[in-house]
Amino acid sequence: MSATIASLHSYPVKSCAGLTHRQANISPGGLDDDRHWVLVDRYGIFMTQRTVPRMALIRPRVENHTLFLGAPGMPDITVSRPAPVEAPPVRVRIFAADTLGADEGDDVAQWLSDFLEMPCRLLREHPKARRIASPEHVDAWIDKHADWAGAFPHAHRFGFADSFPFLVTSLSSLDELNRQIQERNAERPVVMKRFRPSIVVDGLEAYDEDHLIGMRVGPLTFAFTKACARCQIPNVDPETAVVGMEPTLTLARHRL
Template structure:
């Protein structure tokens, strides 16, 4: 059994996280409003902290029917989620190899983000007509292991601008073990926000999640589809946008596999009644054998 210790959304892809200490709604698309917006450059390519680490200091917050963005030395910008200021024309967006649609949030938002990031860019929200699904080749290896534990309706898995799957789970014990290597290198321990998880949990030994098929509670089940491969983004300090060398060096020394450098598990919902997740909630663990 695991216990949820933290729930986080990233309303704007690659910008700061929003914590949900009182719980958050969950659906096949992910946690409510997670990565519902994306910043794109002049060529329409999505922008991330990999190239633009200053995105970490942009702090979005969605509450009471509004989204508000904050950044150092900038006035807050806020608008209604229902406000009809968006251009309804669909804008093609490619997230790695997956094509989806966004709609432009307008010139005021574009100017605000362009000023913060010091480069021309636009802010897009998931378009109402967007239909993006988890790629079948990502799900099939899990189905081969599941042996009937849960079925997957791949066509129900529409989600917004997350990289590959709508949920990311991370294990606090794994970070604690990784931080031992970070400290041995002379650096300070890194917080879990470096890994930009949706669900942080405790209750398993370090890296035991590598062997987990999924987790569940009455009315809800998540499939742990695949480990999350890691680029240098965890080296970005999520409070300042500054780039260091850890935990990248520690990951390279301890978590190299054929698939790449791994930390955390990407997941999808395979069963759910309408509900919310809460910190302190317990989930049963199903292992792959």
């Protein structure tokens, strides 16, 4: 079975708007600068569109490891302080896993707090962070598919993504989902960016990815260790931050 890569995407600040790339540097930890920053609330808890959908309107971009942020009605702001190794580490819990961040300072914290209308701070991944992607799922995949896995590494250090450094989606599966949505109601189709993929592939049949163990792109091997259990973030319109009922209603009917 063969397919082609249709697009590549990264999300410099967790749960903010993404970037689309014609090409990208890649490592076991994901695309360059992907989920390298995270917002935390006044209690130090990481923030996402699940509870703060307005985050979808924050537009990051990265040039030479310098972060630029824009948002409707706000002047752009630059965050250009690479976190030194000696920067005071701030402990961050991403679901069940702890990792380390470095605070990016008061100016950007105030900018974000003003736009989101709630106190928050911006943290960059700390140089001493050692968060490993769901080792129980990776180890189980390697054990089950040893012949195909070859020398696939057990440990993948990554940043502030939920569980894994990559998410792969299929254009055919999105087309089928939109057909089902329009069959149920007259809502307009949902766009792929709602699902926040890293790699979008073309050339598969709808939901073929359910049955694949991985993919190879040149010398690179990607393990399909776990299906993504969808939260409510795809219900957030990435252009307006308005929360609707789709695609969750249709996914619940056809994909559970």
